Amino acid sequence: MRTKTALPGKAPRIAPLVAAAVLALSACTAVSGGGTPDPSAAPAPSASDGSDATADERGSGAGDEATESTGPLAGTTVVIDPGHNGGNADASEEISELVEAGHGRKACDTVGAETADGYSEHAFNWDVSKRLRDSLEDEGAEVVLTREDNEGVGPCITERAAIGNEAGADAAISVHADGGPSSGRGFHIIRPGELDGYTDDIAEPSRRLALDVRSAFEEGTGQQRADYIAEDGLDARTDLGGLNLSDVPKVFLEAGNMSNSADAADLADPEWRQKAAESVAEGIGRFLREGEEKEG
Numbered sequence: 657m658r659t660k661t662a663l664p665g666k667a668p669r670i671a672p673l674v675a676a677a678v679l680a681l682s683a684c685t686a687v688s689g690g691g692t693p694d695p696s697a698a699p700a701p702s703a704s705d706g707s708d709a710t711a712d713e714r715g716s717g718a719g720d721e722a723t724e725s726t727g728p729l730a731g732t733t734v735v736i737d738p739g740h741n742g743g744n745a746d747a748s749e750e751i752s753e754l755v756e757a758g759h760g761r762k763a764c765d766t767v768g769a770e771t772a773d774g775y776s777e778h779a780f781n782w783d784v785s786k787r788l789r790d791s792l793e794d795e796g797a798e799v800v801l802t803r804e805d806n807e808g809v810g811p812c813i814t815e816r817a818a819i820g821n822e823a824g825a826d827a828a829i830s831v832h833a834d835g836g837p838s839s840g841r842g843f844h845i846i847r848p849g850e851l852d853g854y855t856d857d858i859a860e861p862s863r864r865l866a867l868d869v870r871s872a873f874e875e876g877t878g879q880q881r882a883d884y885i886a887e888d889g890l891d892a893r894t895d896l897g898g899l900n901l902s903d904v905p906k907v908f909l910e911a912g913n914m915s916n917s918a919d920a921a922d923l924a925d926p927e928w929r930q931k932a933a934e935s936v937a938e939g940i941g942r943f944l945r946e947g948e949e950k951e952g
């Protein structure tokens with residue numbers, strides 16, 4: 657299943673800086689300029705001391721990785737990619753650098769969306785990702801995050817994909833919330849469309865991952881499928897470097913529309929985010945257990 661085809665064009669290449677206006681066709685609508693400081697984004701997540709509010713009763717987070725994991729997901733590795741980053745807005749030159757995204761060049765990273773009240777997507781992504789990590793670890797999975805806090809810049813989409821590949825992840829998910837038209841509601845899952853030499857090896861398992869996450873997410877959160885984008889809550893895209901460059905099954909979650917006031921109220925609610933994280937963990941778990949049955 658984990659065939660690593662080292663395609664020549666597939667290595668992430670950092671292109672020289674191009675200062676021209678970057679057409680940031682990202683998964684989420686980029687918030688351009690302005691740089692509204694996000695007061696809600698600053699509960700100062702301390703990177704590695706495990707003291708964040710979401711770490712249930714898991715005990716010490718002090719890097720005791722020698723502990724044998726048990727649980728239904730023991731032996732699996734999941735990479736979680738919290739989209740964007742808290743420092744991106746102040747680093748427009750750095751994140752505007754063009755990188756080879758598998759289907760043309762894209763910006764290294766983007767700022768992301770935010771609600772009308774200024775709750776930023778990067779803070780949402782980071783919070784849900786930590787909760788998701790905790791849920792998956794409770795089930796015994798090994799979890800790798802593509803960034804270690806919400807204060808930095810990037811990494812580039814190429815690096816986000818590479819982290820999943822290097823970890824040999826059994827599944828990878830990029831956590832986002834969209835910035836669509838304010839009238840539009842709902843969540844959707846983006847999966848890699850077929851792109852020869854890039855996603856042909858992961859398109860099918862990624863489709864299954866997308867279906868599992870979609871069903872678990874709507875069951876667990878009650879969130880409706882997006883009514884303004886995608887179809888039945890699913891979208892196949894070939895323009896996202898984070899998917900094109902992945903060699904492991906991967907999807908993007910767009911958990912809701914930050915521009916819609918009803919969705920925004922959910923997204924900004926910690927209890928809703930906990931449900932969202934647990935639902936995604938359930939969906940990933942279903943996918944991983946299916947894979948086991950097939951191999952076994």
Ligand SMILES: [Zn+2]
Pocket residue numbers: 683684739740768769777831832833834
């Ligand atoms: Zn996003």
